[in-house]
Amino acid sequence: MSNIKPGLKNKYEKEIIPQLSSEFGIKNVLAVPKITKIVVNMGIGNVAKDRDVLNQIKKDLADITGQQPSLRNAKVSVSSFNLRKGMPVGLKVTLRGVKMYNFLDKLISVVLPRLRDFRGVSLDSFDKNGNYSSETKNLLKPIKTSSKIHLRQI
Numbered sequence: 001m002s003n004i005k006p007g008l009k010n011k012y013e014k015e016i017i018p019q020l021s022s023e024f025g026i027k028n029v030l031a032v033p034k035i036t037k038i039v040v041n042m043g044i045g046n047v048a049k050d051r052d053v054l055n056q057i058k059k060d061l062a063d064i065t066g067q068q069p070s071l072r073n074a075k076v077s078v079s080s081f082n083l084r085k086g087m088p089v090g091l092k093v094t095l096r097g098v099k100m101y102n103f104l105d106k107l108i109s110v111v112l113p114r115l116r117d118f119r120g121v122s123l124d125s126f127d128k129n130g131n132y133s134s135e136t137k138n139l140l141k142p143i144k145t146s147s148k149i150h151l152r153q154i
Helices: 007-024 045-049 051-065 097-114 136-140
Strands: 038-043 070-073 088-095
Touching: 007 097, 038 051, 038 097, 045 051, 045 088, 051 088, 088 097
Parallel strands: none
Antiparallel strands: 038 088, 070 088
């Protein structure tokens, strides 16, 4: 692995950590809040029945995140949704380290500014632990606009 740090990580270490330390009176650098991982989830709905479309969606998510997604299966059966235990229901990617910072940098500097009528992230999207959650369809579309597959409304 190379010693080159992503730009966002450099900015965090050189500018943000000292600012947070002085602002909140934190003496130990290790006590400053930091991002440890980014989890990208994508529900696939009825697409799971068509293997070709599922493989294309997996490839698209891998292109966006830079890491192969894992297939998530249903834990329980729900008859009203025609869902059986063990059927694929979503894709999940957990990003850490360099890939995490590269994804976050791309999200902050490229994707969010391109969203129509973007006025910042909503404070309601953060939970009490500081985790951020947003809809996938709004965030991932601008990253991968040249996709050959048209995702149906699920």
